[in-house]
Amino acid sequence: xxxxxxxxxxxxxxxxxxxxxxxxxxxxxxxxxxxxxxxxxxxxxxxxxxxxxxxxxxxxxxxxxxxxxxxxxxxxxxxxxxxxxxxxxxxxxxxxxxxxxxxxxxxxxxxxxxxxxxxxxxxxxxxxxxxxxxxxxxxxxxxxxxxxxxxxxxxxxxxxxxxxxxxxxxxxxxxxxxxxxxxxxxxxxxxxxxxxxxxxxxxxxxxxxxxxxxxxxxxxxxxxxxxxxxxxxxxxxxxxxxxxxxxxxxxxxxxxxxx
Amino acid sequence: xxxxxxxxxxxxxxxxxxxxxxxxxxxxxxxxxxxxxxxxxxxxxxxxxxxxxxxxxxxxxxxxxxxxxxxxxxxxxxxxxxxxxxxxxxxxxxxxxxxxxxxxxxxxxxxxxxxxxxxxxxxxxxxxxxxxxxxxxxxxxxxxxxxxxxxxxxxxxxxxxxxxxxxxxxxxxxxxxxxxxxxxxxxxxxxxxxxxxxxxxxxxxxxxxxxxxxxxxxxxxxxxxxxxxxxxxxxxxxxxxxxxxxxxxxxxxxxxxxxxxxxxxxxxxxxxxxxxxxxxxxxxxxxxxxxxxxxxxxxxxxxxxxxxxxxxxxxxxxxxxxxxxxxxxxxxxxxxxxxxxxxxxxxxxxxxxxxxxxxxxxxxxxxxxxxxxxxxxxxxxxxxxxxxxxxxxxxxxxxxxxxxxxxxxxxxxxxxxxxxxxxxxxxxxxxxxxxxxxx
Numbered sequence: 001x002x003x004x005x006x007x008x009x010x011x012x013x014x015x016x017x018x019x020x021x022x023x024x025x026x027x028x029x030x031x032x033x034x035x036x037x038x039x040x041x042x043x044x045x046x047x048x049x050x051x052x053x054x055x056x057x058x059x060x061x062x063x064x065x066x067x068x069x070x071x072x073x074x075x076x077x078x079x080x081x082x083x084x085x086x087x088x089x090x091x092x093x094x095x096x097x098x099x100x101x102x103x104x105x106x107x108x109x110x111x112x113x114x115x116x117x118x119x120x121x122x123x124x125x126x127x128x129x130x131x132x133x134x135x136x137x138x139x140x141x142x143x144x145x146x147x148x149x150x151x152x153x154x155x156x157x158x159x160x161x162x163x164x165x166x167x168x169x170x171x172x173x174x175x176x177x178x179x180x181x182x183x184x185x186x187x188x189x190x191x192x193x194x195x196x197x198x199x200x201x202x203x204x205x206x207x208x209x210x211x212x213x214x215x216x217x218x219x220x221x222x223x224x225x226x227x228x229x230x231x232x233x234x235x236x237x238x239x240x241x242x243x244x245x246x247x248x249x250x251x252x253x254x255x256x257x258x259x
Numbered sequence: 260x261x262x263x264x265x266x267x268x269x270x271x272x273x274x275x276x277x278x279x280x281x282x283x284x285x286x287x288x289x290x291x292x293x294x295x296x297x298x299x300x301x302x303x304x305x306x307x308x309x310x311x312x313x314x315x316x317x318x319x320x321x322x323x324x325x326x327x328x329x330x331x332x333x334x335x336x337x338x339x340x341x342x343x344x345x346x347x348x349x350x351x352x353x354x355x356x357x358x359x360x361x362x363x364x365x366x367x368x369x370x371x372x373x374x375x376x377x378x379x380x381x382x383x384x385x386x387x388x389x390x391x392x393x394x395x396x397x398x399x400x401x402x403x404x405x406x407x408x409x410x411x412x413x414x415x416x417x418x419x420x421x422x423x424x425x426x427x428x429x430x431x432x433x434x435x436x437x438x439x440x441x442x443x444x445x446x447x448x449x450x451x452x453x454x455x456x457x458x459x460x461x462x463x464x465x466x467x468x469x470x471x472x473x474x475x476x477x478x479x480x481x482x483x484x485x486x487x488x489x490x491x492x493x494x495x496x497x498x499x500x501x502x503x504x505x506x507x508x509x510x511x512x513x514x515x516x517x518x519x520x521x522x523x524x525x526x527x528x529x530x531x532x533x534x535x536x537x538x539x540x541x542x543x544x545x546x547x548x549x550x551x552x553x554x555x556x557x558x559x560x561x562x563x564x565x566x567x568x569x570x571x572x573x574x575x576x577x578x579x580x581x582x583x584x585x586x587x588x589x590x591x592x593x594x595x596x597x598x599x600x601x602x603x604x605x606x607x608x609x610x611x612x613x614x615x616x617x618x619x620x621x622x623x624x625x626x627x628x629x630x631x632x633x634x635x636x637x638x639x640x641x642x643x644x645x646x647x648x649x650x651x652x653x654x655x656x657x658x659x660x661x662x663x664x665x666x667x668x669x670x671x672x673x674x675x676x677x678x679x680x681x682x683x684x685x686x687x688x689x690x691x692x693x694x695x696x697x698x
Contacts, residue, residue: 022518
């Protein structure tokens with residue numbers, strides 16, 4: 001077992017002030033068979049006249065919701081806590097049928113179908129078949145920042161042959177679902193780097209397995225899951241809507257450290 | 260029954276002033292057009308209506324049970340009555356609503372069931388509309404005006420009064436209300452159905468609101484007032500579609516939605532009328548399974564018939580469809596409002612071949628139906644002559660403490676004499692629907 005301390009914060013700066021700002025954050029991790037979350041804390045700025053509350057979506061994620069009616073130029077939030085991670089590959093929770101169906105960002109097109117037909121796995125167990133697909137994908141993609149964005153669909157990323165962890169995850173989900181495997185998208189914190197990471201969970205039998213396609217391996221003890229969904233569009237870590245003329249400039253920092 | 264109602268020209272002028280109109284898409288452009296009223300009513304006998312009533316209540320009850328099931332235990336899938344694929348790959352199934360039980364367990368509060376009557380008198384269900392079916396206000400306002408112009412007709416004709424729709428609607432809202440006021444949420448006065456929104460608000464006493472009048476805090480929905488105060492809202496009869504309802508749950512680009520309204524709904528603090536996610540039950544692909552649902556949930560035979568329908572998804576059906584395409588009507592399951600409907604009889608040889616290929620390749624996307632030769636109703640044209648047009652009936656079924664059928668309905672007729680498509684979005688007109696109180 002590993003004990004980790006985690007932090008995640010983001011700051012959004014607007015050139016002109018905005019108001020009626022409503023937001024939903026999915027950065028409060030939930031305990032499951034693999035991670036036990038202790039002492040979760042959060043802070044939101046500005047707090048005066050703002051309302052902050054908790055909610056839950058139908059995927060089982062905890063939502064930190066809020067409304068800031070007054071004009072403001074800066075919006076920031078900070079989440080921290082401790083996590084005990086058990087080194088287990090399987091995570092509790094029965095994989096529901098819906099995770100076997102294609103979703104907007106992980107829809108297979110001709111390119112993904114062709115890739116699948118050329119790399120159809122031979123193993124028997126779903127998790128072993130998934131790892132074969134993961135390996136084939138890893139060997140034909142190049143990790144490259146800046147060539148895709150958060151809205152890039154799996155088909156386009158595979159065509160490009162390059163992308164970041166989110167793209168690897170989406171293509172992998174599309175491939176697994178073509179193979180009849182139930183799987184889902186995960187956003188979380190990993191390593192010691194200052195960024196969030198994206199990986200996947202693969203259903204095999206009545207279990208979920210954490211698989212990191214961008215690194216072609218099972219997830220390790222220093223991964224903390226924040227939220228999950230069928231793909232990124234179900235579970236952005238942060239989404240908001242406000243009245244105003246300016247789109248904000250965002251800075252994100254995060255850390256995971258042993259203690 | 261020949262034009263017993265006088266002054267139909269004046270009635271149409273008044274309807275135009277009230278803003279009784281419909282929006283239609285033509286060649287990619289949006290047009291609004293008046294919804295012409297024809298004064299010759301459709302008449303339904305008391306015995307015919309009582310049979311319809313039983314069948315509609317049975318159908319809507321089963322559809323509500325289906326929605327409750329697919330968003331919770333999913334027993335009907337586990338028992339193999341409806342294939343999993345038809346639920347999960349339907350665009351109407353919203354995962355964001357899975358596991359959410361709406362107040363009092365009701366999903367479809369206001370159902371608009373479209374029927375046609377065949378020449379032999381048998382009624383067939385054409386489609387179920389469980390999202391935001393519109394149109395009840397049109398026969399209501401038309402009847403109101405006809406009563407003024409021709410009071411004698413209504414004294415003598417033994418027509419059941421249809422003004423109770425307002426009471427039914429109010430009772431339905433009150434029954435599911437979670438504490439607070441009732442509101443009707445409209446996208447605004449440029450919406451083609453704005454007349455209906457404002458009419459219902461005025462008649463039921465619900466507040467007519469737009470998204471900027473509402474906000475959510477602590478998972479409770481509030482209406483703003485002009486002194487920075489707030490009033491809790493317990494039920495929303497919303498006239499905007501699911502995907503625009505909450506930009507933080509559905510389409511982020513929606514500017515007509517209310518952020519966090521889905522959180523308030525999931526927490527059980529507000530009723531949404533109708534519940535989001537109802538598209539899972541009125542998908543054209545699911546239609547095929549409704550008689551099976553009735554047997555599964557209620558242990559009864561369906562009283563009202565579906566039009567004979569084939570699912571190319573099943574091999575036997577596919578074979579039949581490919582062999583008989585010339586005489587069938589093909590519908591795209593993801594389209595609504597009369598769009599995506601093609602008749603085999605209108606196709607050239609090449610088109611038939613193309614369609615056979617398409618149906619084979621995308622078998623889940625289409626359904627095929629026998630063309631029902633439904634009855635024509637008389638319409639008075641501009642010259643004062645009577646011509647016969649195809650017509651359907653939208654029956655309104657309201658589910659609150661009990662399920663009730665409104666003893667009237669919206670009769671729509673096709674614009675062209677030989678057209679089978681009667682959807683108002685394709686530019687037809689409407690009639691009042693008279694249900695007789697005795698034979």
